Structure formats: C-alpha cells, structure tokens
Amino acid sequence: MTTSERPAGHRHPRRRRTAAVAAGIAGLLAAGVGIAYTQNADAGAVSCTVTAGQVWGDRYNTTVTVDGAKSWTVVVAMTAPQKVASVWNGAATWGGGSGDIMTVKSDGKGNAFGFTTMNNGNGTARPKITSCAGGSSPAASASVTTAVATTAPAAAPSAAPATAASTPPTTAPAAADITVNTATTFQTIDGFGAAVPIWGTGWSTAETRTLVGAGAGQLGLSIVRTGISPVSSEWATQVNALKAAKASGSNVKILASPWTAPAAWKTNNSRTNGGKLKSDYYDDYAGHLNDYVTYMKSQGVTIDVVSIQNEPDWKPEYDSMEWTGDELRTFVRDQGSKIKNTKLMIAEGVNMNYGLTDPTLNDATARDNTGYIGGHLYGTEVSGRLKAYALADQYKKPVWMTEYNFHEAAGDTSTAWADGGNQAVWDETLDEVMRTVNKSMESGWSAYVWWYGKRYYSFIGDGTAGTTSGAVLKRGYAFAQYAKYVRPGDQRIALTKSTKASPLEVTAYRGDGKIKLVILNRSGSAVTNAVIQAPQTVTKAEDHLTSKTANEASQPTSINGAQVTVSIPARSISTLVITA
Structure with a gap:
C-alpha cells in the first residue's frame, strides 16, 4: 500500500532494497517506464517519479518529478563509467569513490529536475534512485519503499516540465573540448600580486587602487609584498600604500620580507654583500620582526605573512643576508613563536631551493612555527623545481612564488614598453610571464607574486621608457586575467x-x-x-x-x-x- 492508503497508526514495515529490485529499476529506466518511490517523511508522503527522456548516441536525459514536498533531496547512483554531464532545476553535489553518487536538492525552481548522462561506452545502464526525501537530508535507503508504475509514459519528454525555470539542452550536447571536473580538487588559491618599491617611496593611493581594485581598468591584485627595513625609522614609508591596499581590494594579504638585519648584528658588519646573522643576535632579530608587525598594526595595517629572509642564498652588493637551511630551521624552531600576530614564511630562495626549506619541514617544532613556503623563480624551471613540492604538500604548507622579474624584450629606455601592440613585449609577456603563472598553478602553488607592480616593464607605468606613471600596461592587463578573476579562497x-x-x-x-x-x-x-x-x-x-x-x-x-x-x-x- 502507498502512504496515502495507510490507516491511522499503521507503520509500514522497513524493507531493504535488494539487488534484484535495483536491477529491475535500471531495466525499467532503460525502457522509459515511470517509476515511483514513496517514503514516510515529516512533511507527509513524498514520492519521486523517474522518466526516461531524449536519447542520443552518446548520452541521454532523465527527468525526476518529486511530489509531496517543496523542499526535497534525491540521491542518484550512476553506473561507471557513465557520468552526469549537466543538471537542471536542482543543486547537485557528487560523492562516492569516483563521483558516481549524485545528491540533488531543490533549488526553488519547481518540483522536477533533470540531468544528462554521458554513456562513456556503457549504453545500457541507467541511473538508480537510492533515496527520495522531503527536506535537506537524504533518507536512509532502508526506509525507502518502491512501487512500480504499470504503464510507460505515452511519450518520453525531451525537456523538463514547462513550468520549470530552466530547461535541458534544446539541441544535442556537442563533444566537449574542455571538461571541468569539480570532484577532483587541488590547492586553495591565496592570490596573485606584486611588490611595492623596496627602496624609495610607495605607490600613491590612486595607483594602489588601480593595482588592487576589481573595477573597470583595475587589476585585482590580492597580495602586496613589501620590505622590512633594518632601520625602524624607515617603516613608515609604505604605510599609506599598504593601508590603501587593504582598503581598496578584497581579502588583500600583505607579505613583508626583510633583505637584511641591522649591520651591527651581522658577521660582516654591513647591510650589503651578504654576511650572516650572528647566532647570539637571533633573539634580537626575532624581536625586530615582531616589532615591525606590532608597529604596522598600530598604523592600521595587518601584516599577514612575514618572511624570515629574502634570498638567503644570494649575496649581492645591495641589502642582503645569508642563511643555510639548518640555520633557518634553528631560528624558526627556537625563535619563531616570538613573532606574533602573523604567519611565518621560509625561505624565499633564489630558485625554490629545497635545501633551504627541507630542514624546517623535517623538524616538527620548526614546521609548526611555519605558515608558508616561499621561493623565487630565477632558474627554478631550469633546475627542475617548477613543479609540486612534495614535502610541503605532505605537511600541508602552501607554496608561494614570491618574486620574478623578466624584461628582456627591449632596452631599459625603449618606448616599446609603452606600446601595447609591440610584438616583442607581448611575446615575452605571454611566453615567459603568463606561461610561468600557469605552470605555477599546475604545480599546486597557491600564489604568484611579480616583482615591482609599478615599473615600465610591469603592470602600471612609472613614467620612464615612454610609459605614463600609473597607467595600466599590457602586462598588467594580461596578469589581471588571473588576479582579477581567480580570487583568494578559490x-x-x-x-x-x-x-x-x-x-x-x-x-x-x-x-x-x-x-x-x-x-x-x-x-x-x-x-x-x-x-x-x-x-x-x-x-x-x-x-x-x-x-x-x-x-x-x-x-x-x-x-x-x-x-x-x-x-x-x-x-x-x-x-x-x-x-x-
């Protein structure tokens, strides 16, 4: 008997779905026969009627009509290798070992939903309804009873009911060139960005809005990198630009990177030409970084990430400081917890140097004090490291590419940089810059940060090489194809x-x-x-x-x-x- 036929107080005995019943349902679906499922739900009797729809050579439509509830949940089991290609008039999610269990919930567009299934070489199997329930949760399969309609529908409809807000394809779906698979996921994106000037004045408020805003003519950067001067009196230089970035963008993160410790704390007594931090100044250096975070917070700027060192494997004639991987591990292990209200990053090596980061990742205490792994792109691809970083992935530490600068298409004073149609500049933008962004994303990295955001070869002009200060350059528009649309948290x-x-x-x-x-x-x-x-x-x-x-x-x-x-x-x- 159906639910509507039960006398008051009668409870239908629980019946488990058997393999024979499931097989029978599949056969009836294949023949286009209507099948009704009923169950006792809180809102009263809820039934699902499944009707076979239009069939093409490589796919077919199915419509499910739900009666007895305005809010409903239906669970559909697919037979591998068949896959659902599209769903209309319902909100679908997928589960199961290979995404072969589809749960469809009402989306306010009516009491019927439909879906298109790709055969993928299996032209005989049909989907099985394993649960039909009122509300937002599926019913247990054991409480579902079945009643099979005795007649097939007069004609298998090729579309959803006329009252539905959306309809299935009116023409046969074409063979797909790119198929998106939401059931398989990779890294969460932290953002795409660029650096303010490490030495000198910051971006103006208008320039900052152009770089981080998401409106017309804006580029949507979501990470801004800044330097930590060894001289605390210089920290105020970038405050206005960083405040504007936080105010003008959406979920903008600030990455602060030191180039050197104060000269007196180093083995060479100099800000430049490398030199190491003396071990008896490790605690002072931790205090220095913590003081920077505290100062910026007092100015209204949250520093989201603090790097321990920019390029510790490089000793140029400008501000710099050298570290080995073991020294970084020791510092982060013993001093990292003293740098508060931010997350720490190591090690921003020149070319994603694993020797700088593996020791920290392999030490439990140092690893727990570390939020991010960073590295630069100079020689990384040639070194075979423009790929997934297995150890970082193992310990769930997001990898950021935090600096790259490539501009060899024209000379430093050439007006080619200001010419949006210059072939050489466009080729370099596409084949070097955008290609490496794509490769970084394919490698599972969570962020890509270019060098200066404002420069004649960069995203907005700086007034040199024929560029207009603050005006968006071709490279900026190209980079925005990622930055503006792929947002933090995606x-x-x-x-x-x-x-x-x-x-x-x-x-x-x-x-x-x-x-x-x-x-x-x-x-x-x-x-x-x-x-x-x-x-x-x-x-x-x-x-x-x-x-x-x-x-x-x-x-x-x-x-x-x-x-x-x-x-x-x-x-x-x-x-x-x-x-x-």
Missing part, C-alpha cells in the same frame, strides 16, 4: 582536454558559486568554437580576453545546457567565468 579543480584543445594551457577554479577557466593560447592558430563542459546547467557565461590588440575585452559566448562555446584567438589569454 580552489583549483581538474579538467580534461580534447585533441582540438591540446594547444591550450588551461587551469580551472571554483569559488563564489562560479567556475573560472584561465585559458592561455600561445599557439599561432585560433581555437574556434571550443566547447566547455560544466558540471551543471549554465545560467551565465562571461569571457574576457587580452591579446596584442585587446585589453580584458568581453568576448561572445554561447550557452547550451551545461555547455559554453567560446573561441580563443591565437596568441591570447582569456578568462571564462561560468555561473551555474
């Missing part, structure tokens, strides 16, 4: 590419209810009508493009169910933002 997710999309270098992210793909096309050919497969029905898609002739320009998109079609010009970088 998580990188997996994707697969077709042969057609193989020339593209792509990373995908999810956050704020959106999916973002940064697409780098360094090839000499456009990839036209590339089909992006999202995990759910797409309600909005925005594509922004920077090329030699365009600056973060909007591009046309076409939406079909859970697919978005875009064209990617040759020698370009674009960001596709998808709202499901």
Whole structure:
C-alpha cells in the first residue's frame, strides 16, 4: 500500500532494497517506464517519479518529478563509467569513490529536475534512485519503499516540465573540448600580486587602487609584498600604500620580507654583500620582526605573512643576508613563536631551493612555527623545481612564488614598453610571464607574486621608457586575467582536454558559486568554437580576453545546457567565468 492508503497508526514495515529490485529499476529506466518511490517523511508522503527522456548516441536525459514536498533531496547512483554531464532545476553535489553518487536538492525552481548522462561506452545502464526525501537530508535507503508504475509514459519528454525555470539542452550536447571536473580538487588559491618599491617611496593611493581594485581598468591584485627595513625609522614609508591596499581590494594579504638585519648584528658588519646573522643576535632579530608587525598594526595595517629572509642564498652588493637551511630551521624552531600576530614564511630562495626549506619541514617544532613556503623563480624551471613540492604538500604548507622579474624584450629606455601592440613585449609577456603563472598553478602553488607592480616593464607605468606613471600596461592587463578573476579562497579543480584543445594551457577554479577557466593560447592558430563542459546547467557565461590588440575585452559566448562555446584567438589569454 502507498502512504496515502495507510490507516491511522499503521507503520509500514522497513524493507531493504535488494539487488534484484535495483536491477529491475535500471531495466525499467532503460525502457522509459515511470517509476515511483514513496517514503514516510515529516512533511507527509513524498514520492519521486523517474522518466526516461531524449536519447542520443552518446548520452541521454532523465527527468525526476518529486511530489509531496517543496523542499526535497534525491540521491542518484550512476553506473561507471557513465557520468552526469549537466543538471537542471536542482543543486547537485557528487560523492562516492569516483563521483558516481549524485545528491540533488531543490533549488526553488519547481518540483522536477533533470540531468544528462554521458554513456562513456556503457549504453545500457541507467541511473538508480537510492533515496527520495522531503527536506535537506537524504533518507536512509532502508526506509525507502518502491512501487512500480504499470504503464510507460505515452511519450518520453525531451525537456523538463514547462513550468520549470530552466530547461535541458534544446539541441544535442556537442563533444566537449574542455571538461571541468569539480570532484577532483587541488590547492586553495591565496592570490596573485606584486611588490611595492623596496627602496624609495610607495605607490600613491590612486595607483594602489588601480593595482588592487576589481573595477573597470583595475587589476585585482590580492597580495602586496613589501620590505622590512633594518632601520625602524624607515617603516613608515609604505604605510599609506599598504593601508590603501587593504582598503581598496578584497581579502588583500600583505607579505613583508626583510633583505637584511641591522649591520651591527651581522658577521660582516654591513647591510650589503651578504654576511650572516650572528647566532647570539637571533633573539634580537626575532624581536625586530615582531616589532615591525606590532608597529604596522598600530598604523592600521595587518601584516599577514612575514618572511624570515629574502634570498638567503644570494649575496649581492645591495641589502642582503645569508642563511643555510639548518640555520633557518634553528631560528624558526627556537625563535619563531616570538613573532606574533602573523604567519611565518621560509625561505624565499633564489630558485625554490629545497635545501633551504627541507630542514624546517623535517623538524616538527620548526614546521609548526611555519605558515608558508616561499621561493623565487630565477632558474627554478631550469633546475627542475617548477613543479609540486612534495614535502610541503605532505605537511600541508602552501607554496608561494614570491618574486620574478623578466624584461628582456627591449632596452631599459625603449618606448616599446609603452606600446601595447609591440610584438616583442607581448611575446615575452605571454611566453615567459603568463606561461610561468600557469605552470605555477599546475604545480599546486597557491600564489604568484611579480616583482615591482609599478615599473615600465610591469603592470602600471612609472613614467620612464615612454610609459605614463600609473597607467595600466599590457602586462598588467594580461596578469589581471588571473588576479582579477581567480580570487583568494578559490580552489583549483581538474579538467580534461580534447585533441582540438591540446594547444591550450588551461587551469580551472571554483569559488563564489562560479567556475573560472584561465585559458592561455600561445599557439599561432585560433581555437574556434571550443566547447566547455560544466558540471551543471549554465545560467551565465562571461569571457574576457587580452591579446596584442585587446585589453580584458568581453568576448561572445554561447550557452547550451551545461555547455559554453567560446573561441580563443591565437596568441591570447582569456578568462571564462561560468555561473551555474
């Protein structure tokens, strides 16, 4: 008997779903027969009717109608290797060992939802409903009873009910060129940024807003790097710029890096040409770094990350100080806890030098005092270290690339830097700078920080080499394709590419209810009508493009169910933002 037929006080005996029942359901779905599931829910009887929909060669539609509750949860089990390609009129999440359990909750768009399933070589299996419940939690499978409809529907509908707010694809989905997989996740993004001048005056408030703001003509940087002078009277220099960065941007982090300790504390008695910190001054140095954090806080600036040393494996003729990996471990182990209200970073080596960071990671106390692993990109790729840092990943320490500067496309006084259409400058921007951002993200790193944000070869001009001070340069627009759209807290997710999309270098992210793909096309050919497969029905898609002739320009998109079609010009970088 169904729930509506029960006499008062009658309780239906609990029945477990058997393998035979599950097999029968799959067969009925394959035949397009309606299947009803009923259960006793708090809001009264809730039933789910499953109807087979339109079938194509490589995929098929299924519609589920829920009766008896405005708020509902349905659990669907898929048969590998089949995968759900899109869902409409419901909010779906995936679980199970290979993402083969789909839980769909009501999203206010009606009492019916549908989904498209890719066969992936298995054309006979059909999904199994394992739970149908009112409310936001699935019912236990043991309490679900089944009643099979005796007749098939007169015609299998090819779309969701007319009253639904959204509909499935009106044309057969195309073969995808890029398929986003939200079930497989990687690193959480901390941000993309640049440094204020380490020596000299800071950015103006207007310049800071251009660099960290997220509006039109702004670049969206979310990390600002600054120096810690060995002379405390110089700390005030960057206060205004750092305050403006915190006020003008969203979730902007400040990274403070010292180039040297005071000269009297060093073995060479000099700020420059390297030299080591004397061990009997370790506690003084910890106090010095802590005093800097305290001072900045008193000025209204939170210092989120403090590095122990900039490039401890380099001794140039400017401010510098040398450390070995063992010395860094000893300092962080014994003194790290004295630097409060911030997180510590080691070691900002020239080329992500593991010898500087492994000792700290391998020491439990030093490791616990460390928040981040940092390194620079000079020679890192050649050294084979532009890749995942296994030891840092093992101990869940985010890796930041905290400095890179490459500008060999033209001379230091050449006006080519001010020419947005200069081929050599654009080629360097795309093939060196943007390529290494993409590689850093693929390596699982959480941040990429360029050298100075304001310089003739950088993101905004400094008034030299023909540039206008404060005006956005081509390299800034290109960098914003990451910085402005991939925000702190976003998580990188997996994707697969077709042969057609193989020339593209792509990373995908999810956050704020959106999916973002940064697409780098360094090839000499456009990839036209590339089909992006999202995990759910797409309600909005925005594509922004920077090329030699365009600056973060909007591009046309076409939406079909859970697919978005875009064209990617040759020698370009674009960001596709998808709202499901």
